[in-house]
Amino acid sequence: MPELPIAVAMSGGVDSSTVAALLARQGRSVIGLTMQLWNQRRLPALAVEGSSGRCCSLDDVYDARRVAEQIGIPYYVLNFEREFEERVVKPFVDEYLAGRTPIPCTLCNNFIKFARFLEMADAVGAHQIATGHYARVRRDADSGRWQLLRGADASKDQTYFLFGLTQAQLARTLFPLADLTKTEVRALAREMGLSVAEKSDSQEICFVPNGDYAAFLSAYLEENRTPAAPAAGEIVTTDGRRLGEHQGVHHFTVGQRRGLGIAAGEPLYVISTDARSRRVLVGGNDELLRERLRVREVNWIAIEGLAAPVRAEVKIRNKHAAAPATLHPAGEGVEVVFDNPQRAVTPGQAAVFYHGDLVLGGGWIE
Amino acid sequence: MQHFYFDHNATTPAAPQALDAVVSCLGQEYGNASSIHYFGQAAKRKMEVARRQMAALLHAAPAEIVFTSGGTEADNMAVLGVVRRAGGADRHVITSAIEHPAVLGPCAQLDREGVAITRLPVGADGAVDPEDVRRALRPETVLISIMHANNETGVVQPLAEIGRIAREAGVPLHSDGVQAVGKIPVNVEALGVDLYSLSGHKFYAPKGVGALYVTKGTRLDPIAFGGHHERDRRPGTENVPGIAGLGAAAEVASECLEGESTRVAALRDRLEQAVLDCIPGAGVNGNWRNRTPNTTNLYFDGIDGEALVIALDLRGFATSTGSACSSGAVTPSHVLTAMGLSAERARASLRISLGRGNTIEQADALVEALAASVAHLRRISVHA
Numbered sequence: 001m002p003e004l005p006i007a008v009a010m011s012g013g014v015d016s017s018t019v020a021a022l023l024a025r026q027g028r029s030v031i032g033l034t035m036q037l038w039n040q041r042r043l044p045a046l047a048v049e050g051s052s053g054r055c056c057s058l059d060d061v062y063d064a065r066r067v068a069e070q071i072g073i074p075y076y077v078l079n080f081e082r083e084f085e086e087r088v089v090k091p092f093v094d095e096y097l098a099g100r101t102p103i104p105c106t107l108c109n110n111f112i113k114f115a116r117f118l119e120m121a122d123a124v125g126a127h128q129i130a131t132g133h134y135a136r137v138r139r140d141a142d143s144g145r146w147q148l149l150r151g152a153d154a155s156k157d158q159t160y161f162l163f164g165l166t167q168a169q170l171a172r173t174l175f176p177l178a179d180l181t182k183t184e185v186r187a188l189a190r191e192m193g194l195s196v197a198e199k200s201d202s203q204e205i206c207f208v209p210n211g212d213y214a215a216f217l218s219a220y221l222e223e224n225r226t227p228a229a230p231a232a233g234e235i236v237t238t239d240g241r242r243l244g245e246h247q248g249v250h251h252f253t254v255g256q257r258r259g260l261g262i263a264a265g266e267p268l269y270v271i272s273t274d275a276r277s278r279r280v281l282v283g284g285n286d287e288l289l290r291e292r293l294r295v296r297e298v299n300w301i302a303i304e305g306l307a308a309p310v311r312a313e314v315k316i317r318n319k320h321a322a323a324p325a326t327l328h329p330a331g332e333g334v335e336v337v338f339d340n341p342q343r344a345v346t347p348g349q350a351a352v353f354y355h356g357d358l359v360l361g362g363g364w365i366e
Numbered sequence: 367m368q369h370f371y372f373d374h375n376a377t378t379p380a381a382p383q384a385l386d387a388v389v390s391c392l393g394q395e396y397g398n399a400s401s402i403h404y405f406g407q408a409a410k411r412k413m414e415v416a417r418r419q420m421a422a423l424l425h426a427a428p429a430e431i432v433f434t435s436g437g438t439e440a441d442n443m444a445v446l447g448v449v450r451r452a453g454g455a456d457r458h459v460i461t462s463a464i465e466h467p468a469v470l471g472p473c474a475q476l477d478r479e480g481v482a483i484t485r486l487p488v489g490a491d492g493a494v495d496p497e498d499v500r501r502a503l504r505p506e507t508v509l510i511s512i513m514h515a516n517n518e519t520g521v522v523q524p525l526a527e528i529g530r531i532a533r534e535a536g537v538p539l540h541s542d543g544v545q546a547v548g549k550i551p552v553n554v555e556a557l558g559v560d561l562y563s564l565s566g567h568k569f570y571a572p573k574g575v576g577a578l579y580v581t582k583g584t585r586l587d588p589i590a591f592g593g594h595h596e597r598d599r600r601p602g603t604e605n606v607p608g609i610a611g612l613g614a615a616a617e618v619a620s621e622c623l624e625g626e627s628t629r630v631a632a633l634r635d636r637l638e639q640a641v642l643d644c645i646p647g648a649g650v651n652g653n654w655r656n657r658t659p660n661t662t663n664l665y666f667d668g669i670d671g672e673a674l675v676i677a678l679d680l681r682g683f684a685t686s687t688g689s690a691c692s693s694g695a696v697t698p699s700h701v702l703t704a705m706g707l708s709a710e711r712a713r714a715s716l717r718i719s720l721g722r723g724n725t726i727e728q729a730d731a732l733v734e735a736l737a738a739s740v741a742h743l744r745r746i747s748v749h750a
Contacts, residue, residue: 031680074679074680076676076679078672079672119746120670120673120676122746123670123673123674123676123677123742123743123746124673124676124677124680125677125680125742
């Protein structure tokens with residue numbers, strides 16, 4: 001029986017292109033698939049010049065197809081626009097409007113890249129999938145569990161966005177870039193003569209041009225003719241002083257300093273936002289410090305669950321250096337108690353629990 | 367692995383006669399058809415032979431054939447040209463919801479320019495009701511544009527009846543005949559159309575060439591400006607090799623249309639029957655009585671059509687779900703949804719379009735691959 005092919009998720013970028021080329025070079029049977037997630041021409045108000053480098057532009061599909069041609073593998077484009085809007089874009093918009101700061105990449109990984117994509121891989125007869133994520137996956141002989149670990153390139157580590165992967169998903173996933181740094185990946189791409197070897201990295205949230213999510217929100221709401229709820233509200237200090245007005249809580253995120261539009265004697269930061277009262281609470285830097293936080297919808301990876309308190313390092317946003325803490329079981333969720341208070345705990349972001357490089361699990365900050 | 371082609375509504379291979387004609391005009395009769403010298407005249411002769419061949423297939427007069435770069439340009443010339451020529455503050459166009467984007471696109475542009483557009487619905491059979499056309503008529507209606515045969519379902523529209531209604535009302539009728547020419551007999555006079563678009567590569571001519579039939583006396587503004595080619599209808603040096611290929615393909619079609627359409631219809635019916643017999647939860651979309659002989663549009667409940675197309679391709683069979691967008695990704699068909707199919711069933715549909723190269727053995731092999739792929743997809747339950 002011929003070897004079952006591996007479906008490679010090809011974005012048209014250098015990472016996933018290198019994955020496809022590496023596997024093909026190893027003599028594996030590879031099928032290249034590009035997920036068309038979002039129509040970049042859909043919201044004309046957001047049109048920007050030179051939109052390549054964002055996902056799903058026609059340029060990216062062109063690049064992925066070109067690489068597939070170069071390495072001689074079958075290649076197809078899958079249209080997941082409907083699922084992407086339902087499972088990623090709409091929740092992203094709703095979260096912002098509710099005054100939280102969402103991470104669409106995690107939703108996309110959970111529901112699209114490692115769910116819908118796996119289904120399509122099945123459909124075309126591929127049992128395993130491979131992506132260009134910088135992370136490692138392995139099976140632990142003792143526990144029998146599939147483990148997720150940080151990749152070799154600490155600066156590119158993407159495990160923060162992958163904490164939602166289930167055992168079934170991990171069991172079928174390959175991360176061929178696990179042991180490589182970005183520099184090495186580029187060198188490999190060059191060595192294999194891939195046309196995308198010098199292509200710049202994609203930035204920020206793929207469907208939001210220039211990271212301007214407020215502009216995206218208003219364009220999206222306008223397109224959907226959602227009556228814009230009254231957004232303006234007050235900016236108030238933690239000790240009750242009214243400092244000014246704002247144009248909507250979705251313009252603010254916890255810990256933000258710039259763009260408050262107010263002058264005060266001392267540096268002010270957003271401490272919290274409340275969508276219902278439309279209030280933005282501001283205060284000094286030390287008021288941002290929190291010792292504990294609660295996490296819901298926890299997905300466990302290295303361990304089956306939490307029976308007793310466990311020591312871990314906890315990362316509360318992508319750029320956060322994981323901080324030592326104790327995880328306490330708390331009903332359906334987890335209570336995280338840090339050894340030292342952490343700055344800017346932001347509802348809607350993820351808290352991911354590590355043991356060194358090993359991902360124990362993670363969930364959403366309440 | 368061998369690959370078999372079952373996507374002739376997307377495009378066809380060039381007929382050997384068309385290939386010869388193209389090559390000859392590239393290498394020998396390479397003159398500019400507008401030049402007055404020997405070389406120009408030779409090219410011009412080739413072009414006029416092609417015009418007669420093309421006219422013969424449509425039962426039109428050669429002077430009524432304007433060569434274009436393909437179906438899309440012909441559709442744009444007809445729709446934009448007639449409506450813009452008509453002028454007036456209030457203008458109205460009648461078209462249908464199942465037209466090709468080459469007609470829907472210019473209609474949307476006219477819409478933005480302030481022209482009222484009626485997009486007629488279709489029934490579950492995939493056909494426009496001629497009485498709907500009559501009811502949609504307004505004093506300011508300046509154009510009716512209804513396709514002859516649909517690209518996705520193959521359903522042939524009641525064009526002759528619509529033609530009678532258009533004539534009675536004195537409104538010009540355009541029809542996109544891209545999927546009809548070469549598949550079913552076309553007699554533009556009997557149909558009562560004033561304008562009729564066609565595309566070469568759908569009937570074994572090369573890509574990049576097509577034609578617009580324009581009845582004498584039909585007035586339309588040009589959509590491009592330049593030289594005086596094609597009686598001032600379409601500027602630009604003529605694509606003589608393509609046009610010669612188009613003429614040759616038209617002549618082949620005139621000769622073999624009857625026999626080939628009978629053969630292909632039998633093959634299609636055999637394939638369709640086998641699918642219905644051996645794959646549960648399958649059915650035909652649209653009116654199966656009145657279709658182009660080469661086309662079948664099937665649904666397989668619980669299946670993702672996109673996955674099915676890929677699975678079949680990996681087994682060596684080229685089919686399609688509908689019209690592909692520019693990036694090559696597939697979107698749910700506007701034709702099938704207009705026929706009242708649920709989004710699920712539209713996404714669970716597959717178009718098979720046969721052609722001259724297909725044999726009984728290939729068709730039977732396709733049925734086998736289809737049965738295996740559908741069973742596999744259902745087993746892993748990839749839902750549409």
